[in-house]
Ligand code: NAP
């Protein structure tokens with residue numbers, strides 16, 4: 001292929017970043033065919049250069065602990081480092097320098113996504129974040145694009161993989177709570193700060209992003225009525241079992257106003273559900289989102305809500321779409 005490559009900078013090579021780097025290597029031909037040009041990994045930013053890494057096919061000299069020059073020279077920046085800073089500044093500089101951005105960083109988007117989207121619009125660049133909400137499951141795309149002509153009434157979901165894994169292990173297999181937390185960490189499901197999962201902050205960020213996409217309202221993390229799972233006691237699990245129920249961490253957003261004047265409420269709470277309800281049967285790290293829309297009726301989306309390869313699937317989907325748009329624009333120029 002003689003088309004010039006699309007230059008990709010990867011910020012972060014942890015659970016998600018390492019999976020993205022591996023797939024950029026082993027799916028290089030397939031991705032190039034879909035994009036219409038090769039995707040060239042021009043650098044990988046990490047915090048600790050001495051850490052051993054499983055990055056087959058990534059030349060050692062591509063690793064750096066200085067992300068700024070990477071961002072300045074890329075066509076597309078993939079931010080999977082997490083946290084607010086330096087991620088926010090790097091994304092802003094990338095957009096200002098003419099790059100498109102893919103991110104999986106739901107906390108950053110929940111706190112500063114409105115400004116970042118406005119910056120991307122001003123710069124005429126793409127800011128894509130399917131991976132930030134329910135990892136492999138295309139929920140953002142469904143809400144923002146597939147249902148753009150409908151009126152969404154409510155969104156309810158299990159949107160956090162680690163807490164679902166923990167709740168399921170404790171209730172179904174009798175695994176002690178702290179041991180289940182440890183296992184969720186080993187599976188790559190937990191955030192760098194696990195309290196974000198356990199206290200419902202991760203789920204809160206995701207439901208905020210879904211509510212904004214569904215109703216175009218400026219809801220924020222402070223608007224979420226939030227309770228996590230760390231306060232649950234053995235008796236809560238036993239009481240639920242005694243009534244044929246299991247506990248799930250349910251994130252909800254619903255609109256009680258009209259399409260022109262939406263009044264939106266958002267909540268995250270541990271909720272007893274019937275063991276044979278679709279939420280009750282959602283096990284381990286699987287997530288499920290149920291959307292009620294006026295014309296479409298009830299839609300149910302389910303699949304992997306966390307994990308390196310699963311999240312990389314959504315990151316790469318955004319990356320291919322943005323890269324293809326760049327290649328088409330280049331041909332027209
Ligand atoms: P992670 O395993 O902790 O990896 C973070 C990576 O970023 C590491 O490679 C780290 O470097 C690097 N990094 C962190 N701060 C940095 C800095 N200041 N400068 C340079 N590099 C830095 O995290 P993860 O699980 O991959 O998650 C990454 C993002 O994806 C987060 O926003 C998370 O919320 C989101 N996400 C994760 C999942 C999941 O299942 N894990 C799913 C969906 C979305 P070192 O390796 O040197 O420490």
Ligand code: HSE
Pocket residue numbers: 132134135159160161162163189190191197202305306307
């Ligand atoms: N910590 C998150 C979860 C990762 O457990 O769902 C995926 O966003």
